Amino acid sequence: MQIILINPPSPFLADDRAQPPTGLMYLAASLEANGFKVHIEDLAGRNDWQERTSELEADVFGVTCSTPNFPIVKRIAELLPKNSLKIVGGPHVTFLPSETLEMTVFDIAVQNEGEFILSETVKDYKDGKRLKRIYNGSLVDINKIPSPARHLVNLTDYHPEMEGAATTVFTSRGCPYSCGFCCKITGNIVRFRTAESVVEEIKLLINKYSFRNIIFEDDNFCLNRARVKKICEELRDFGINIRICPRADSVDKELLKILRKAGVSEISYGVESGSQKILNLMNKKLTVDTSREAIESAKEVGMIVKIYLIVGFPGETEETVEETKWFVEETKPDKWLLQNFIPYPGTDVWNRPEKYGVTWISKDYGSFYTVGRGGKGGIVFRTEEMDEERIRILHDNLYAFLMNYKPMHRG
Ligand code: B12
Ligand code: SF4
Numbered sequence: 001m002q003i004i005l006i007n008p009p010s011p012f013l014a015d016d017r018a019q020p021p022t023g024l025m026y027l028a029a030s031l032e033a034n035g036f037k038v039h040i041e042d043l044a045g046r047n048d049w050q051e052r053t054s055e056l057e058a059d060v061f062g063v064t065c066s067t068p069n070f071p072i073v074k075r076i077a078e079l080l081p082k083n084s085l086k087i088v089g090g091p092h093v094t095f096l097p098s099e100t101l102e103m104t105v106f107d108i109a110v111q112n113e114g115e116f117i118l119s120e121t122v123k124d125y126k127d128g129k130r131l132k133r134i135y136n137g138s139l140v141d142i143n144k145i146p147s148p149a150r151h152l153v154n155l156t157d158y159h160p161e162m163e164g165a166a167t168t169v170f171t172s173r174g175c176p177y178s179c180g181f182c183c184k185i186t187g188n189i190v191r192f193r194t195a196e197s198v199v200e201e202i203k204l205l206i207n208k209y210s211f212r213n214i215i216f217e218d219d220n221f222c223l224n225r226a227r228v229k230k231i232c233e234e235l236r237d238f239g240i241n242i243r244i245c246p247r248a249d250s251v252d253k254e255l256l257k258i259l260r261k262a263g264v265s266e267i268s269y270g271v272e273s274g275s276q277k278i279l280n281l282m283n284k285k286l287t288v289d290t291s292r293e294a295i296e297s298a299k300e301v302g303m304i305v306k307i308y309l310i311v312g313f314p315g316e317t318e319e320t321v322e323e324t325k326w327f328v329e330e331t332k333p334d335k336w337l338l339q340n341f342i343p344y345p346g347t348d349v350w351n352r353p354e355k356y357g358v359t360w361i362s363k364d365y366g367s368f369y370t371v372g373r374g375g376k377g378g379i380v381f382r383t384e385e386m387d388e389e390r391i392r393i394l395h396d397n398l399y400a401f402l403m404n405y406k407p408m409h410r411g
Contacts, residue, residue, distance in 0.1 A: 001126050003031060004058040007042045008065070008072045009049045012372040016044040019168055020158045022217070023064055023090065025148030027114050033146050034119040040152040043076075053079040060122055062114075064090040065100070067344055068378070070365035074104045085125055089114045089137075091185045092365070095346035097134045111136040112185075113173075115145045139187045142173055143194060147201055155209055162243055162266065166213035167205060171198045171231070175219040177247070180282045180356070181272075181310060183346035190223055195230040206238065215243045222246035225255065232262035241265040245308075248294035249286055253301070260301040267298045268306040268335075274327025275320035278313055281356070283348070288327060295331045306335035310370075311398050312391045313341040314349070314356040314383045321398050328405060336402055339370035340377030340395055349381075357383040375399055375408055 005028055007021035021042055028038040041056060043049040053076050061080050065073040065088055077086050089110035093100050097109035108131060110117055117137035124131060160166045174190035175182075205211045221244040222228050235242070243266040244259070251259075251267075259267075271291045273279055279286055291307075298305045309324060328336065343349040349356050360382045362368075367378030376395070379388045386394075402408065 001036060001060065001122065002058040003036055003038045003060045003062065003122065004056055005038060005040050006053070006056075006061060006063045006076060007040065007044055008063065008069045008076055009043045009046055010066075010069060010072075010369075012068055012366070012369045012378075014373050015159065017158050019160050019217075020150075020153050020155060021064065022148055022168060022170065023114075024062070025150060025152065026145065027062060027089075027118050028149040028152050029146040030115040030119050031122065032149060034123070036119070036122060038149070038152065040149075042153060042157075050075065050079060057081060058084060060085045060087065060125065062087045062089065062118060063106075064088075065092045066090055067092045067342075067365050067368040070100075070368075072366075077105045085122075085131075087118070087121065089118075091183060092345065094185055095183065095344075095350075101133055107131070107133070109134050113137045113140045115140045139173070139189075139191065142170075142191045143197065147204070150209065155211075160215050162213045162215060162241065164213050164241070165211060166215055166241075166243075167209070167211050168215045168217045169198070169201055169205070170217050171221060172218045172223070176223075177283075177285055178348065179272075179284050180348040181313060181341055181343075183344045183350075185346070186219055190220075192224055192227055195227055195234065198231055199234045202235065202238065202240070206240065212239070213241045213243075216245075218245070220245075220247050220250060222250040222255065222259075228255065229258060232258045235262040238263065243268065245270070247286065248291040251294055251297070253297045256297050256301045256303070260303060264303060266304040266306065268308060269294055271295075271307040271327070272310045273313070273316075273320065274324035278315060278320050281315045282310075282313055288323075292327070292331055295333060304334045306337065307331075307333040309336060309338045309398070309402075310341050311338060311395050312379075312386070314358055314386065316341075316386070316394055318394070318397070321394055324398060325401050328402065334406075336406065337371065337408060338375065338395075338399055338402055340379065340391070342368050342370050342378065343381050344368065353381075357385065359384060375403070 005024040010016035087108045088106040094111045114137045172192045173186040242264045245268040362380040370377045
């Protein structure tokens with residue numbers, strides 16, 4: 001039984017080879033552990049993706065789909081062999097499984113995490129059992145799944161934004177917060193990998209793959225302080241550089257010093273806005289002051305600081321954009337990334353638009369990207385106060401200010 005897992009291209013992005021397709025590498029590892037032969041076809045960065053897809057041959061295809069990838073993923077399914085089993089999963093499908101099946105020629109949609117359910121489904125298919133159209137993989141025990149099948153991709157083909165060759169690691173999944181712009185695909189309960197398994201994976205990346213720069217891609221690496229300290233204790237002598245993205249309220253000077261000693265050279269915070277009014281509307285449960293302190297403290301211990309900003313959340317005005325500019329002027333981050341607010345399926349804004357004054361949300365999923373080529377994102381909703389033009393003006397105003405402050409870094 002030959003299985004091919006496909007990562008679609010994302011031509012709207014400045015670089016769609018910024019990171020390896022980790023979700024597919026996890027799925028492949030579980031399939032291999034169940035004795036299946038798997039190939040990962042990464043179409044990212046390929047202009048000839050349609051020709052390439054038409055050439056693929058396998059019994060089962062699994063395709064991953066984020067919302068802006070939907071139109072391309074739909075086309076990929078049409079190009080795959082008619083007699084193959086075509087399964088689709090990923091963030092978009094998790095929230096819109098029935099609609100995805102109605103709008104495409106996929107046979108099966110899988111919600112949530114696919115490590116166990118995909119192998120079970122393929123086994124059932126092999127045994128000729130009757131299959132359902134929608135499966136829910138739920139949230140898996142991340143201490144019971146194999147490490148990503150990194151041998152199935154060429155890790156050096158990807159360029160995460162860090163000094164020198166870098167790659168990514170997930171040490172936990174989940175987040176207990178409920179920000180209105182986030183689709184919370186990893187669930188509310190945080191699942192932590194053991195410190196031992198994280199350290200083993202990092203040793204493998206150093207010894208087998210020669211990486212000395214690692215990005216921890218967790219939603220929030222610092223939620224369990226005791227575990228962070230344990231990992232840091234182990235990593236101290238490795239001499240590697242690490243980038244993390246914790247919530248600003250999960251770190252303090254003491255922890256930052258420990259992280260710095262363990263090799264954390266770069267830290268990114270989801271600051272989102274310099275306006276407390278906007279943070280409250282977002283349900284971010286964070287104060288502007290906390291972000292300010294977290295930036296100052298990280299700089300004091302010698303880390304490069306990057307901030308993520310969102311513009312155009314319902315309620316944004318010229319005044320709130322000005323507050324974000326003041327915040328940047330005052331805190332002087334080393335790097336920034338500005339994203340347009342997009343009401344993704346599964347977010348609170350998508351589920352309860354009226355609560356945010358949202359009067360229309362587009363179904364043109366190909367435009368559902370927050371930042372793409374030229375620093376621009378799609379504009380896919382309206383509120384009573386903000387039409388598309390006004391959202392564009394607010395974005396361009398802040399973007400011009402930030403570019404004047406420092407050029408943008410992707411990632
Ligand atoms: C790292 C990351 C990136 C990286 C790398 C992406 C990559 N190559 O994988 C970069 C910076 C490039 C990036 C870009 C973007 N990202 Co991003 N990103 C993430 C992040 C933090 C981790 C993704 C990841 O690797 N997870 C780990 C793996 C194990 O999980 P997974 O990929 O979801 O796969 C699991 C399941 O989804 C499922 N599954 C997935 N595919 C399939 C396929 C089959 C057949 C089956 C059965 C199951 C299955 O099983 C997998 C194993 O459990 C997530 C948030 C999060 N915590 O997940 C956001 C997230 C995926 N990104 C998001 C967004 C919006 C974007 C952008 C659109 C932003 C933009 N610039 O406009 C782009 C689009 C990229 C793209 N083409 O998909 C949203 C997606 C929302 C949506 N509805 O699509 C998320 C969920 C953040 C959020 N909470 O809102 N991103
Ligand atoms: S944005 Fe970050 S803190 Fe907020 S819900 Fe999503 S993962 Fe959690």
